[in-house]
């Protein structure tokens with residue numbers, strides 16, 4: 001297995017934007033190249049986190065308060081970080097996250113209008129100083145993302161209204177403005193192969209500078 005400096009890379013974007021497609025392709029590419037690499041989805045990635053995921057996405061839980069929702073995301077995230085992410089990074093491996101803390105800032109902060117300050121406070125307890133080396137935002141217009149979700153049954157958050165989703169997408173773009181160096185922003189309307197090449201190019205640069 002190739003040794004490397006540890007790398008934490010998160011993928012972000014609204015539902016149906018194309019995140020999972022890109023992070024799965026990157027995961028397989030890095031595996032093929034012989035890297036120690038892990039891919040976790042959020043919320044989830046551990047037994048306990050997957051149970052929290054079920055509560056969060058259950059359409060029976062429409063009455064969940066915004067703060068409960070935010071705390072559950074961070075509970076799931078803390079378990080994932082503690083149990084899986086930090087140990088892998090300590091071994092010098094690469095961790096890919098299909099969603100991370102920017103999702104909570106975009107959805108619960110900008111989308112649900114929870115004060116960003118309170119989210120940052122909880123983040124400090126739940127994840128401390130863990131920050132991605134790179135965050136790939138697949139920025140996709142609502143209409144495009146929705147056509148990609150047509151055939152599936154929507155979970156609790158996917159069933160939210162268009163205003164919420166628009167605020168979330170705009171929220172992501174504001175997060176980019178606050179910390180542009182951490183983000184690679186992709187135009188989600190581009191084809192899967194075009195996006196894949198942009199992702200791989202950026203990762204190649206990261207891996208070169210890290211080794």
Ligand SMILES: Nc1ncnc2c1ncn2[C@@H]1O[C@H](COP(=O)(O)OP(=O)(O)OP(=O)(O)O)[C@@H](O)[C@H]1O
Nearest residue numbers: 014015016017018019020021022148188190191192
């Ligand atoms: N760039 C693209 N162009 C066209 N179709 C795409 C593109 N990327 C992904 N798709 C298709 O759109 C659908 C949703 O993609 P994907 O599951 O990657 O989105 P996602 O952002 O992970 O969604 P969710 O947040 O709901 O998990 C899939 O059927 C996928 O094949």
Ligand SMILES: [Mg+2]
Nearest residue numbers: 019020021098
């Ligand atoms: Mg996905």
